[in-house]
Amino acid sequence: MQNRKSLAKGCGRRRAPIRLAVLTVAMLLLLSARADVMGSDVNEPPVRIPSNVAWTARTIALASSGNALRGLLIARRCDRCHGREGFSSSPSVPNLAAMDRLVVWKQLDDFRSGKRSSPVMQPIANSLSLEDSADVAAYYWMMPIAPDPQDDRAFPQPLSDPKHEAVAGRLINAGDGNRGLPPCQACHGPIGFVTGAPSLATQNATYLLEQIEAFASGRRANDINMRMRSIAAQLTEEEKHALAESYGAGLGESSAGPAGR
Amino acid sequence: MPNSNSKISLATRPADEASAVKEGSGVRKLIRVVLVSTTLICVWLTVRFPYEVESGIEYLLDGPNRVNPQTLHLRGEFVESNLGPVEEQGGTVTVRMIAEQYLFVPQCVVVPTGVPIRVRMTSADVVHQLTISGTTDEVKVVPGYIVETHLQLERAGEYQMPCHEFCGPGHYTMRSRLTAVPPEEFRKLSREARMNCAKP
Numbered sequence: 001m002q003n004r005k006s007l008a009k010g011c012g013r014r015r016a017p018i019r020l021a022v023l024t025v026a027m028l029l030l031l032s033a034r035a036d037v038m039g040s041d042v043n044e045p046p047v048r049i050p051s052n053v054a055w056t057a058r059t060i061a062l063a064s065s066g067n068a069l070r071g072l073l074i075a076r077r078c079d080r081c082h083g084r085e086g087f088s089s090s091p092s093v094p095n096l097a098a099m100d101r102l103v104v105w106k107q108l109d110d111f112r113s114g115k116r117s118s119p120v121m122q123p124i125a126n127s128l129s130l131e132d133s134a135d136v137a138a139y140y141w142m143m144p145i146a147p148d149p150q151d152d153r154a155f156p157q158p159l160s161d162p163k164h165e166a167v168a169g170r171l172i173n174a175g176d177g178n179r180g181l182p183p184c185q186a187c188h189g190p191i192g193f194v195t196g197a198p199s200l201a202t203q204n205a206t207y208l209l210e211q212i213e214a215f216a217s218g219r220r221a222n223d224i225n226m227r228m229r230s231i232a233a234q235l236t237e238e239e240k241h242a243l244a245e246s247y248g249a250g251l252g253e254s255s256a257g258p259a260g261r
Numbered sequence: 262m263p264n265s266n267s268k269i270s271l272a273t274r275p276a277d278e279a280s281a282v283k284e285g286s287g288v289r290k291l292i293r294v295v296l297v298s299t300t301l302i303c304v305w306l307t308v309r310f311p312y313e314v315e316s317g318i319e320y321l322l323d324g325p326n327r328v329n330p331q332t333l334h335l336r337g338e339f340v341e342s343n344l345g346p347v348e349e350q351g352g353t354v355t356v357r358m359i360a361e362q363y364l365f366v367p368q369c370v371v372v373p374t375g376v377p378i379r380v381r382m383t384s385a386d387v388v389h390q391l392t393i394s395g396t397t398d399e400v401k402v403v404p405g406y407i408v409e410t411h412l413q414l415e416r417a418g419e420y421q422m423p424c425h426e427f428c429g430p431g432h433y434t435m436r437s438r439l440t441a442v443p444p445e446e447f448r449k450l451s452r453e454a455r456m457n458c459a460k461p
Contacts, residue, residue: 016289023296048342054332175434179458182363182431192430194362224334225359225385226341230368234458 051115051222053106055195063105063134071139074132077124086143087153091206091248095155097143103198104137107222116222145202156250157205160241167239168246179234184243187227196224205248212240330385330404333359338407339383345456346372348448353377360402361385363431365422369438369458373447374417383407390426393439401426414441 053059078096082088086097096104110116111125112133128136159165170176175183187194189201200208214220215232223229235243333339339359345367346356354376359366361384372378382391384404392399393412400410414420424435438458447455 016286020289020292023293023300027296027299046342047336047340050334050341052335054335056331175431177434177436180364180368180434180436180438182434186363186429186431225361226344226366227361227364230364230366230458234368 048221049115050224050226051106051110052113053109053196054224055102060102060195062130063102063137066101066105066131066134066136066138068135068138068142071135071137074128075136075139078136081120083153085153086140087155087202088204089152089154091154091157091204092210093204094207095153095202095204096140097202098145099137099140099198100193101134101137101141102195104140105133106196108133108136110222116220155202155204155248157245157248159245159249161245164238164242164245165249167242171235171239171243172246172251181231181234200247201251203247205244208247209240209244212244216240326407327405328383328407330383333383333385338381341366345452346370346378346447352444353379354447356380358382358391358437359385360389360391360424362387362429363424363435365389365391365424365435365437367437367456369440369456371440371442371447371450371455371457372414373444374414374441376413376444378412378414380410380412381407382410387428388426389424389428389435392423392425394421394423396420399425414439417441417443 081090081093082096086099087095107116108121108125108128109130111118111121112128114122125133171181172184175181175186183191184200186192187197189197189199211220212232212235215223215228216235218229221229232240328337328339334341339357344357344359346354348354354372356370356372356378358370358380360382365382380391380400382400382402383406384402386404388404389402390399391402391410395416396412396414398410398412400408402408418441420439420441422437422439424432426432428435442450
């Protein structure tokens with residue numbers, strides 16, 4: 001027993017520093033190593049980040065936590081361009097009525113960070129904090145999209161070419177498998193919704209056309225993982241016009257977002 | 262006699278050792294307790310929050326193959342400036358792509374023929390399956406994991422890459438294109454040209 005005990009004591013005393021060292025090294029690895037740094041091999045071209053917004057649970061909670069009443073007060077400054085009821089009188093300014101909260105919040109954040117460039121919207125977004133953006137988003141999300149004859153809203157706009165309806169209808173409902181274009185309604189509604197994809201059913205034609213062309217040329221590049229840029233780059237000119245006009249004429253859809261209002 | 266000696270020494274040793282044990286290894290014991298408990302907390306955090314906790318324990322478990330699908334565009338291997346075909350030393354080509362609803366991004370990829378190609382892909386949202394028509398390559402792309410497939414194309418031309426795993430309403434049109442060109446032509450192409458979709 002003496003031998004066993006002295007053996008144990010001796011081994012414990014000798015091995016304790018080694019065990020301690022192993023534990024310390026393991027601890028440092030656990031606490032300091034980061035999978036993204038160690039697992040990436042980034043090449044020479046500079047890292048290009050389309051948007052600082054990532055749809056984590058935390059971000060979605062923050063963007064969804066707005067107070068619409070407070071947003072009502074903040075959004076009074078938005079009336080001049082975006083309209084008193086979220087329907088703008090100018091076709092090149094987007095309608096925001098019933099727009100999904102996450103969409104509005106993300107675009108405001110992209111304006112603020114410069115990932116989406118607009119000389120008009122950047123100072124406005126800079127003046128709004130994250131919580132203010134959430135409030136404004138919650139306010140616009142609650143705006144109804146029923147037609148109101150008292151407003152001088154620019155929406156809906158007439159189709160310039162009746163053929164456009166067929167062309168756009170095909171792309172919106174079925175997409176184009178040859179080019180790998182998904183149907184617009186799979187992401188923009190009403191059949192499916194992708195977080196961050198705005199509802200297009202009540203949008204102005206001129207604004208839509210500008211944005212499609214901006215995506216196609218790469219001038220607008222705040223879409224996460226190059227989704228819209230890849231799609232818009234493959235549309236023909238006729239299809240771009242047809243889509244913009246078809247949405248601008250109103251598709252007859254009343255649902256405006258994942259909440260299905 | 263050894264037995265009686267050992268008994269006496271046993272009787273006295275614990276008293277001597279007790280104080281020695283308390284002095285020397287008290288701090289060591291505390292450090293060990295702290296380290297072990299921190300380890301356990303890290304393990305629990307990683308298991309409870311598999312996507313949020315980007316810590317070293319994730320890397321130890323399956324690190325090189327794990328990503329956070331929500332933050333692919335912010336950092337790491339699959340930022341959009343790092344996607345597409347890249348020629349490695351030794352002439353092989355690595356293609357990095359993201360599968361999302363409803364595109365494989367970059368949608369048009371140019372690769373050289375006759376050269377080993379390694380495709381690394383992850384999903385940004387749901388499960389997809391990359392298929393290269395004309396080959397037997399099929400690989401399921403699962404969010405949170407990086408999948409890798411190796412192929413070598415001998416025939417130049419265009420290969421369609423449809424998605425073979427139902428991923429939503431846009432699944433049936435989810436398709437991207439792989440264009441195989443001779444290696445000399447591939448080397449002449451710029452990074453943007455290697456991901457350029459020819460207009461229809």
